[in-house]
Amino acid sequence: MDSLQAFAQSKLSGLETRSLRRTLKPTHRLDGLWVERGGRRLLSFSCNDYLNLSHHPPVKAAARAAVDLYGVGAGASRLVTGDHPLLSELEARLARLKGTEAACVFGSGYLANTGVIPAFAGPGDLILVDELAHACIWAGAQLSGAEITTFPHNDVAALRALLETRRGGFRHALVATDGVFSMDGDLAPLDRLSAVCWEHDAWLLSDDAHGIGVLGGGRGSAHLFPDARIPLQMGTLSKALGGYGGYLCGSRAVIDLLKTRARTVIYATGLPPASAAAAIAALDVIESDPALTAAPLEKARMFTRAARLPEATSPIVPVIIGEAAAALDAAAKLEAEGFLAVAIRPPTVPAGTARLRLAFTAAHPETEILRLAELVRGLIGAPQAAA
Numbered sequence: 159m160d161s162l163q164a165f166a167q168s169k170l171s172g173l174e175t176r177s178l179r180r181t182l183k184p185t186h187r188l189d190g191l192w193v194e195r196g197g198r199r200l201l202s203f204s205c206n207d208y209l210n211l212s213h214h215p216p217v218k219a220a221a222r223a224a225v226d227l228y229g230v231g232a233g234a235s236r237l238v239t240g241d242h243p244l245l246s247e248l249e250a251r252l253a254r255l256k257g258t259e260a261a262c263v264f265g266s267g268y269l270a271n272t273g274v275i276p277a278f279a280g281p282g283d284l285i286l287v288d289e290l291a292h293a294c295i296w297a298g299a300q301l302s303g304a305e306i307t308t309f310p311h312n313d314v315a316a317l318r319a320l321l322e323t324r325r326g327g328f329r330h331a332l333v334a335t336d337g338v339f340s341m342d343g344d345l346a347p348l349d350r351l352s353a354v355c356w357e358h359d360a361w362l363l364s365d366d367a368h369g370i371g372v373l374g375g376g377r378g379s380a381h382l383f384p385d386a387r388i389p390l391q392m393g394t395l396s397k398a399l400g401g402y403g404g405y406l407c408g409s410r411a412v413i414d415l416l417k418t419r420a421r422t423v424i425y426a427t428g429l430p431p432a433s434a435a436a437a438i439a440a441l442d443v444i445e446s447d448p449a450l451t452a453a454p455l456e457k458a459r460m461f462t463r464a465a466r467l468p469e470a471t472s473p474i475v476p477v478i479i480g481e482a483a484a485a486l487d488a489a490a491k492l493e494a495e496g497f498l499a500v501a502i503r504p505p506t507v508p509a510g511t512a513r514l515r516l517a518f519t520a521a522h523p524e525t526e527i528l529r530l531a532e533l534v535r536g537l538i539g540a541p542q543a544a545a
């Protein structure tokens with residue numbers, strides 16, 4: 159065996175013995191709620207399709223029409239010939255929803271963070287990241303070449319102390335956090351973070367992948383904090399909007415700089431027309447149906463009340479199990495009952511906090527939510543401490 163094969167094999171067996179090896183499982187998502195996996199039909203609590211828009215007929219129709227009109231691909235990066243007309247329409251819609259001057263669309267949320275952060279921070283700058291922030295924030299920070307420091311989760315006092323002691327040694331400072339934390343479902347205190355950032359001339363980036371479409375009347379988590387001033391509002395089109403793509407909303411100058419300097423804009427092909435059209439159609443739904451946008455959180459709260467867990471603050475509810483093997487076991491028990499609740503293990507979450515991460519959508523039936531709550535109470539025994 160050559161050294162490459164030996165390396166891959168030994169890595170795999172190391173992961174296997176720690177219950178950390180992951181494998182793909184082909185999944186047919188039937189309708190934005192039910193999935194077919196391994197020959198079985200399961201009710202999914204593991205999709206981020208909070209508004210079930212991935213299968214919404216007008217959204218699908220918009221994607222099909224865009225294929226007919228513009229083809230399946232953008233053909234090139236946006237700065238060459240890939241800037242098809244749907245992209246500027248989508249950007250105007252995103253800016254309007256978020257109340258910013260402008261927006262820049264990226265190929266995905268991951269590409270947004272890995273493009274945005276290095277465009278605004280580099281060597282000589284300081285980036286402060288919430289310890290539970292999403293992996294692509296870390297990736298962007300690392301690519302930037304700036305000095306990176308973490309602050310304890312949602313700890314505004316600790317962030318202030320760090321800025322007081324360290325800010326002076328750097329040219330610029332950028333603070334990055336999830337607006338809704340992807341594996342815990344809790345919210346960042348964006349009003350207080352924003353106040354500390356303004357005190358210390360630090361630029362706040364909030365990643366609202368799990369807030370757009372489902373919080374603040376569909377406008378996202380920042381809308382829950384009217385006093386927060388967030389100059390870099392990032393998010394994705396791949397969760398509540400049901401499709402694919404990412405964005406940054408901000409001032410005109412910020413967006414113009416991204417369009418000429420962000421490497422994931424310059425060196426990556428533009429978002430396909432169908433994805434842009436689907437996102438526009440999804441925004442039509444979000445802007446016209448406030449009851450729909452409120453439903454995922456209501457469903458999550460119905461669950462947390464019935465399961466006697468701390469009240470949900472977003473459609474994401476973590477059920478902390480502990481060890482990876484135990485989390486896999488819990489997921490298997492729920493699957494035997496017809497529920498898909500995928501176990502989330504390190505390194506996605508800290509060691510010892512493997513969990514079932516439940517995501518509630520507008521269309522989850524009440525009877526099934528209550529049945530799941532009953533099963534989860536059996537799995538975890540006593541009520542959990544606040545997450």
Ligand SMILES: *Cc1c(COP(=O)(O)O)cnc(C)c1O
Pocket residue numbers: 266267268269292294336340365367368394395396402403404
């Ligand atoms: C999913 C997610 C992303 C990545 O978005 P994609 O569009 O899937 O690439 C970024 N940030 C957070 C917090 C996420 O949950």
